[in-house]
Amino acid sequence: MMRLPPFTYLAPRTLHAAATALAEHGADAMPVAGGTDLFPNMKRRQFEPKVLVGLRGIRELTGIRGRGREGMTLGAGTTLSAVAAHPEIVAHYGALATAAGLVSSPQLRNMGTLGGNVCVDTRCNYYNQSHEWRKAIGFCMKKDGDICLVAPGSSRCWAVSSSDTAPVLWSLGARVRLVGASGERVVPLEALYRDDGIQYLTKQPGELVADIVLPPADGWTSAYLKLRRRGSFDFPVLGVAVALRMDGDRVGEARIVLGAVASQPRPAPDAAAALAGERLTPELITRVADLAAGPSKPLDNTDFTHPYRKKMTRVFVARALRALAGLPGGGRAAEEVA
């Protein structure tokens, strides 16, 4: 059994107290919500915080408010099970319910939170290993080392953004409310990320994700397809999030965001632009799928090789569009287990 390193656990009751504790302990401290990502990582010594600021006792962080018509606010501490089952989310932000319901396994969804999922660590075959293993092989720059084992000679880390909900939230135009000891701010979700395997979040270490804010859903439909090996447990090796607003029988507006192909969710703006004002014909869908696969530049540091993941990007984008257009061949609406 791998064991956790020693740490002090703080259990604040308010967001403010949590932010203050984080500020006070600086680089030694980390927040923890469900712990389904952080605790296993700590067992592997990928993080060794001396102080953990537990978020589970903070009332303000839980709860789902609002309605699809006027927009919704989801507390960061809401569990993924609650997000997946919420009728208003299922009805108006279908892709989010799908994505939350496809994270890992039922047990982990009961513990794991939406805030934790948005902040989930990036992944890499050479990094998601025990401490002994990494030590034996030689540490890489993401933790304890100074080289990249996937792309030797690279000055950056290419670990992969592996959140299921992040690409969906991005495609839905979500914003996040960040709370720090010295105040709060609301930013578009995409501003939370940067393309770096180590510093994949732009927020200050002391800042907490308090809420995820969804814009009114009026007229939007959405779909999420996930590529993974097994019917449960596995992180996405590819996630495709598509959101569409139809204008009669033509696409009014569209967003396509890919997960697990880079160190952050990766939008496909050219593909989305090609949809605007058009009818969703099979020919258009094929063209858009090809365009969407462009920004998909996976590295061979997760499951499957990059040519396959790139090819699957095309297939999944087409399927998501077909599903939203009500055309046949949408695949299984929820999921692609491959």
Next chain:
Amino acid sequence: MAEAVVLHPSLRLVGRPLPRHDARDKVAAATAYAADWGMPGMLQATVLRSPYASARIVKLDTGRAAAMPGVAAVLTAKDVPRNTLATDVPGQTTAVGPLRATLHVLATERVRHQGEPVALVAAETLEQARAAAEAIEVQYEPLPGVFDPEAALAPGAPRVHEAGNLLAHWRIARGDSAAAFARAAVIVEGEYTTQFVDAAYLEPESGVAWIDSDGVITIRVSTQVIEHFRDVAEVLQIPQNRVRVIGPYLGGGFGGKEDVTVEVYLGLLALRTGRPVKMVWTRQESLLARAKRHPYRMRYRTGASASGEIVAEQIDLLADAGAYAYLSALVLLYSTVTAAGPYRVPAVEVEARCAYTNNPPTSAMRGFGAMQTVFAYESQMDRIGRALGLDPVEIRRMNALRRGDSLPVGQVLETHVAMPELAERVWAALGPVRPARAAHVKVGRGLACNLQPYGRIVWLHDWSSAWVGFEMDGSLVVRCGVPDVGGGQASSLCQIAAEVLGVGLEQVSVHIGDSALTPLAGTTTASRQLYMSGNAVLKAARELRAQLLAVAAPMLGVKDSALDLLEGAVVADGGRSLPVPDVLRRCAREGVPRSHLAVYHAPAGEPVDLATGSGKVFPDYTFGAHAAEVEIDMETGAVRLVKYVAAHDVGRAINPQSVEGQIQGGAVQGLGGGLLEEVILEEGINLTTSFASYLIPTAADVPDVEALVVESGEGLGPFNARGIGEPPIGPPAAAVANAIADATGVRLTRLPLTPERLARALGLLGKAG
């Protein structure tokens, strides 16, 4: 699902699907597994392992570690009285000769695979032990390694062992295959590859050792072989009667606990410290360095007549033995003997070799070399059938072995061979073909049959012993040294004893797996335990029954042949009866034993010359057939299992529930190996050391396996049972590969059958892919 073959119309318990006593205990968390044990003053131990796949140990200094707080002992190879364990493997070809297959307890001057044990530490706490292990100073000088058996056998390859990299070589040459090929109407050639697979049992390797008050080193360990007390004694250089191994119920073995694991280390540390010591390997350790299933490269050339009879087969097998011999030579022997499958092939040539590499060692795993070959020979059968326009059942029906036929090694099949009927049954059980649910989906079906030996190689002179006795109150005790790996071994023995001695199952207590206190029963491996120990218990129970009835006969004034034992009483014709305790008291007075110790000897033989096909290698075989229906996503290569049916002739199902469990579990494990599981190694470095990357199937990945328990009434076990532990793991990969070919026309020849490989074969990834 048991067939209605009524062999013993009067059986009360045997043949009934009775709930096992250990199942409830496990669900209620009452079972004390090896790692659940604790003792006052117990130390915690850990192993320091090599980070390199191939290196020289230049310096090994334990001084600093030994001085750390809480540390009770730090041991290296020089502290091990005998650092080498050996198994004798007779036979083989002249190129190799009789083999003494060896392994080291701890690395000496060289490490040969990543994770090889280098040093042991015992300390008051696990944290202290681990800290001390990290503080051991080892300097390695990396050496060139070899990571592929083909490369290992090439001239000039780095030598894993001084004597060279060819570990074992078996050969069969039967009939004139050149002439037969010349007559063949079709010849199908194929190369098939299988991967490293892990046993992935729930319970990692673990145990506790202590020196008991009688001075005997006692080791309570998760093992399939309590007879390893002898190996521990050899390593410790103490008499064999000073070591006792207790084998509690296991959380799975699958062959991975057939070789020694923690017991030798625990023995060394207990002897050195004089204190109880516990060692539990982490999942990462277990996945990293424990013996795996052998990857094979199998080249098949099969010739058939225009009507579909196989006339000749040429087979070349090459297996990766990893860094140490373990049981590789014997695994390879199983492959050699079963290479042509359950078919009549008049002319067969088999060349089988395995080579040392700097990969993790490979050894026993459920199927033991007789399962990799199924993937090859069943893919070949399918291709020949397709080439000749014969359906999968027909081509197998034409070529199936029958009783009286002989295998390529010359062994004549003496019991029923249920071959064509098993294939017919599973194929029919798939039911009507369902239409594809979408345009991009294709549906296909595949069939695969196999044969798997049960019981150990006849020249190993296998035996098992068991003791059955009544207590004065009429309750029954069975003592038998079987390890129960989770297959219901103990409970089936109870069923047999209770059947013969006319008591209820709840009146039987069973004591298993203790090398000091239970009669030795041999290993729970080779699908042998029910066959061997079931026979031993049956023999003991029958003798005991005779003893009792002989005493009861004069009491009732009838001949003992007119008596029966039923519900705790001796019953005579006409309804007169005596409670068993009354008879037991009479036994006591007359000096008649109320127990019996029986030894069952399997049919024995001498090593055969495989090449000339001179005879018997295994006691007998279990036959099976599996059928799969799959859905293929033609855009992604995803394979979804829709329906799965598995049939085996088990001779007689002692407990159909346990038999179904074996068939379902084996099929699922085989599907895991067929579709998902793979130990990924890069230059000997294992990338799959957790269950996030070593992918075993979840409940969402496999359909219900429909188990057809077929009872021919013929087998060498008790009540004519055959072994069923290993057989069901053989066919799944081939059944799925054949179903994929049926759906898509594309044949995959490399395991696991991943969606990416299928996508590539379907041309979805273009040329560049």
